[in-house]
Amino acid sequence: MKKILGYSVIAFAIGSQFTKTINADENYLYEELSPINEEGLLPLNDDQTEVYNAIVSQSMRICKNQRVPKGWVITGEASGASCSGRFPNMWIIKKPSTSDSICKISPFPDGYVITAEGSSASCPHQFPNVWKIKKPRQSESICKVSKLPKNYIITSESSSASCPHQFPNVWKIKTPRSTDTMCSISPLPEGYVITGRGSSASCPGRFPNTTKIKKL
Template sequence: MRTIRNHVARLVTVMAVLLGGMAVAAAQAQAAPQPLFGNLAICGNSPIPSGYVVTNEQSSNSCGGYLEYQLTQVTTQTSLSVCGNSPLPNGWVITDAHSYNTCGGYLQYFLAKVTTQTSLMVCGNSPLPSGWVITDEHPYNTCGGKLQYFLAKVTTQTSLMVCGNSPIPDGWVVVNEQPYNTCGGYQQYSLAKVTTQTSLMVCGNSPIPAGWVVVSQRPYNTCGGYQQYSIQKVA
């Protein structure tokens, strides 16, 4: 009888351990954070998960006075419509902006993904992709009061005409400046790519390439009020 009682006691102990382990595993599984995919509805005071954009905003009884945001995950799309307070994904540009009833008072932005294009038309408040320059600026009815920018991708060119508020690519210098009607009040810059030259004449507001020095300067009519610099490459 004692042997039977010992076996029963061991069996009860084993079952208790097994049940306890299952309960712990279930609790851990329940507590583990789950990945987010697809569309989401969150309260307006919530952080927005990485990789999501705000596509709609509406009143909600369950957000404590905040609007409810409808989110969409950015995956394989090449165009998106988002609210003006949405995060903008890297590598996307704003092509239009319109009034929209369900963006909480913000404009609705039309976005395009930068892929194989070599020219783009974007709104003036759009992020500018790396390696692109602004070549023209015009008034545009659907950019929310901003100008529309014409962009060109820098590829194999050795000279460029850009607006004065354009990024200047690495390895390029400003060699001339002149007034231009379609640069939104900025001067137009003539840029040259630094390749095999050992000396250059540049405007005083030009970047000076690494390894180059200014050896002289003089007044110059077409440098937008800046001096013209003579620069040389250090051997």
């Protein structure tokens, strides 16, 4: 009876130690697999950004009867015997870099604006058949044909021969400060309220044609 009891105590002790070892190993494993804490990390420097843009600028060809993958743009057309249909029967596609040129027939990527139009023999249809696009900075000039980015405001209008349609054909946009003034034609950004009205010859429409806004 004493022997059995002794064996039980030893087995319990070994089992407890074994469990502790496994738990310790598991904790170590979870630490290894825990996601990186990005707080305080620095952005890419200029050289790294150039390398990144070179990587994402690599293009590929797909048959025209295929859907362009989300986030990719059309930069030209080509011909290939591996695809059906009349030549040119292929799209040249890529993921857009910070600033790029795409065929007007291309799906438009999220988070980009149109800054000009151009022409390219690589794209279908009559000239001008190309959009010049970019990711907007804190303040930017965009063609009026472009969609206004979320939480940007219109501060004035101007003219440019690089954009389509009649003058004035350009919006000057920016990310709003805590208190700011925008053209009344501009959508109210999220988290802001209207505090007053004003007038400016730089904005379209009859006076008063500006709106004073404040962040809540």
